[in-house]
Amino acid sequence: MAYTDSMENSTGSVSMSEALGQSEAFLNFQEQISRVAPIDRPVLILGERGTGKELASARLHFLSRRWQKPLVTLNCKALTATLIESELFGYEKGAFTGAGTRRIGRFEQADGGTLFLDEIGNIPMEVQEKILRVVEYGRFERVGAVQPVHTDVRIVGAANVDLAQMARLGLFKQDLLDRLCFEVIYVPPLRVRKGDVMLLANHFAGRMAFELEFDQVPEFGKKAVQDLESYAWPGNIRELKNVVERAVYKTNGSVITRIDFSPFASPFDPLPGPGTSLIEPAEHRTVLAPADVTSTQNTEKVLASHEDTVLPTEELAGLPLKEAVLVLERFRLSQALITARFNQKQAAASLGISYDQFRGLKKKHGM
Known part of the structure; x- marks a missing residue:
């Protein structure tokens, strides 16, 4: 085809x-x-x-x-x-x-x-x-x-x-x-597709150069190629496309020498402090942790290593039933809130419970 x-x-x-x-x-x-x-x-x-x-x-x-x-x-x-x-x-x-x-x-x-x-x-x-x-x-x-x-x-x-x-x-x-x-x-995932990164990168670079009406498509310098091929690409092809397009539009010549993997990287990043409303990084969050589950080290380990939208399925099997149920309950509450764009009434309806029941569970887990 x-x-x-x-x-x-x-x-x-x-x-x-x-x-x-x-x-x-x-x-x-x-x-x-x-x-x-x-x-x-x-x-x-x-x-x-x-x-x-x-x-x-x-x-x-x-x-x-x-x-x-x-x-x-x-x-x-x-x-x-x-x-x-x-x-x-x-x-x-x-x-x-x-x-x-x-x-x-x-x-x-x-x-x-x-x-x-x-x-x-x-x-x-x-x-x-x-x-x-x-x-x-x-x-x-x-x-x-x-x-x-x-x-x-x-x-x-x-x-x-x-x-x-x-x-x-x-x-x-x-x-x-x-x-x-x-x-x-x-x-x-892109990280296991050896040899495909630069094939895709050159393709995206060509399309971006055409869109920007460049006279020629910029080439990737040796350092840029090394950076692209050694990166793990957690966002896969979608992330690669964004990174390459950003590199093409920022280049001042015919060779791309610098790859910016994060558009947020800056020497002027604000530091957390009074009056700052920075979002806490996912790796620091323990949003799944129920308030009454922290009694065991195993539970804390399971919850501390996962984002709020990821269910720790393998580790659940190692928890006592009561603690596993609490983890699952909190996960479903978080998932429903995110899906409903934090509209609590819609989240409650998606779970098949009343608004008052939802608020009660939210309070129970200290959310």
């Missing part, structure tokens, strides 16, 4: 030009996509942030028998539980306040084609149940409707979390996971 700069789908254009690589890890990953694409079954794409999971879903679609039908995408992390249900299944006129007309959901938009559910681990359990019925029976009801709607959709899900572990902990519906994982494709 030859990639062009973009391929059209029902939600706009999907850029395919960043699906570049020559490393063994990248080629094996592409081969896995090519093998499963023609088989009309659900697929899960797992990988770190910025690795190109949406590009992988586009390749799956355009290599499938559904390639002439719509490719519809939905980022499940950006929506509340109520909005996710409306976006996926649509709603009837008058289904709720503000529903002035009937709206077609993503499942209907993708009929005959592919529905890509990004950050699928953030879908609430009650919505997962409805998705399971679509997978099993090919039908669903719009919000506020009684008549079923039939649809023929291939689901491709993506996540940067361990869905199998979430299912074991009761955070993801096991039946749905079983039906979605006909094939599981892991997107290789």
Whole structure:
């Protein structure tokens, strides 16, 4: 399949030009996509942030028998539980306040084609149940409707979390996971794609130089190449693109000699002190730590080493049941708050509890 700069789908254009690589890890990953694409079954794409999971879903679609039908995408992390249900299944006129007309959901938009559910681990359990019925029976009801709607959709899900572990902990519906994982494709992180960093860097540099109307594309100096190839790239391709574009626009000549990995690096960084409202670095946070769990050293070790949005799944197994439940409870509260953009009423609704119950749990954990 030859990639062009973009391929059209029902939600706009999907850029395919960043699906570049020559490393063994990248080629094996592409081969896995090519093998499963023609088989009309659900697929899960797992990988770190910025690795190109949406590009992988586009390749799956355009290599499938559904390639002439719509490719519809939905980022499940950006929506509340109520909005996710409306976006996926649509709603009837008058289904709720503000529903002035009937709206077609993503499942209907993708009929005959592919529905890509990004950050699928953030879908609430009650919505997962409805998705399971679509997978099993090919039908669903719009919000506020009684008549079923039939649809023929291939689901491709993506996540940067361990869905199998979430299912074991009761955070993801096991039946749905079983039906979605006909094939599981892991997107290789950039740090293991030896030889691909400079290939991608030169590609991004060329595009940026064209955008800025430079007479020529700046080359990377020896030191810049060493810096790019030795960096671990925690943000993967998305981070590489930003770093390279920044380096191109800052260069004063034909050779890039300096790479700035952080746009925040400055000799004038403010120091924490009275009146400063700096955000505490993630590595210093212990937001998951419940106030009444700090009684054991094991619990403190588990919580101190994780960010508030990362569930310490492996270490949970080593905790006593009571402490593990408290850790999990606090994690779900934090996750719900973040998903609801810190709207406490929406966070409570997504957890299936009342606003007063949510506030009580928040107080219990000292959040």
